[in-house]
Amino acid sequence: MRALICGVSGQDGAYLAKLLLAKGYDVWGTSRDAQVASFANLERLGIRSKVNVISMAVNDFRSVLTTLSRSDPDELYFLAGQSSVGLSFEQPAETLESILMGTLNLLEAIRFRDKPVKFYHASSSECFGDVGKQAADEGTPFQPRSPYAVGKASAHWLVSNYREAYGLFACNGILFNHESPLRPARFVTRKIIAAACRIAQGDKEKLRLGRLDIVRDWGWSPEYVEAMWLILQQSVAEDFIIATGEAHSLEDFVSAAFDSVGLDWHDHVISERSLFRPTDIAWSQGNPAKAFSCLGWKSKVRMHELVSLMIKAESLN
Known part of the structure; x- marks a missing residue:
């Protein structure tokens, strides 16, 4: 199996790369300029030499298409894009472009190549906004309250639309806050x-x-990347909330x-x-009941x- 991780240098990308390597995957990872990027998190986890890195600009369709052709993945994980809620208020255009156009270009590239690829999109609990003191589940309506959340909510619906319109195996993992020393x-x-x-x-x-x-609802990143992988191992593409429930x-x-x-x-x-x-x-706060029922996944930390x-x-x- 071959996996392409967009955003491999980030917290989740690095832990996911480590997990997939342990499972015997051929792992590829992208950075805007792989020739000069430090990939410090991969170095910290001791796996830098085992990951094939490649340059890709998510807002450039040609770059995305070329990267997919070179890496030829069975599974594609989109974890890239501006990820800070606070910074999104200062850089709203960059935030929306990196999240929304990145998702659109990857989905279009998959559709254009017409070759089976399982696609995972890192959706976000921020999409829900304020829901009172209720634990959100997969049916809770979105009420985004930041440029970051608006971008993630829009990308979430793009994934759902491409799944329904074109039959792509495309999934959203709606992750609640998850942390690690790589933050x-x-x-x-x-x-x-x-x-x-x-x-x-x-x-x-x-x-x-x-x-x-x-x-x-704070969880542990190394556990959450396992849930990402499990989502793509299902026979049917679906969306899942990943959270501790606390x-x-x-x-x-x-x-x-x-x-x-x-x-x-x-x-x-x-x-x-x-x-x-x-x-x-x-x-x-998230309700991870579906993840436990369908994936057998439950947070421990x-x-x-x-x-x-x-x-x-x-x-x-």
Whole structure:
């Protein structure tokens, strides 16, 4: 089996590459410029030399078509595109183009080549917006509240449309928040973990965050990429929510991080209104019942263990 991972240098892409290599896949991965990209996450996981890297611009159909012809994948995972909700408010055009046009070009390239390829699109829990204190399932309506969420929701429906209109094996994995030590420092979970470790080592800084009352469903990235793979092993293409089913506030996450290093977070953290987003989701929680029923998938690592794993990894850096 051969897999092409668009976005192989990111958190999920690197863990997915490691998983597929362990299963005996021939793994290909894309970057906008593979000749100069560092692929630091692949290096960190010790698999850089085992992944065939190739340059591809997702917003350029010719580039996409050429990449598919060269790699000739059985499975295609689209994990690329601008992935920061906060940054999407500052770069809305880039965010929508990378997500929406990337999805469209890949689907069109698959259709154009007329060769069976199983396609996985990384949809997002952000598509649901605010649904109250309800756990969203696959039938929950979308109410996107950021440029990132608008792009992901539009791409989600493109995948569904191509599946129905052209019979493509195209699936959406609606992943809720999932973290790991490979998260870039700009993401709030890694920002919290890194600051807690620095402060525990004597740094006098104050950790400045936005809202602490937001609630999220946090899982462990290495488990979530296994769900991606399982989605493409089904006989029928469907969409699945991937989540823990548990909800915790950001304050809970902060408290767990500082507790792990023997500190009281109240002494080191400041919530600043200037860091609040124009719109933010108050409560985000998923119902993974379908994934358990159809895929046999269930998360094992929950928020407190996730924090401990990230603290341990950060301490070794």
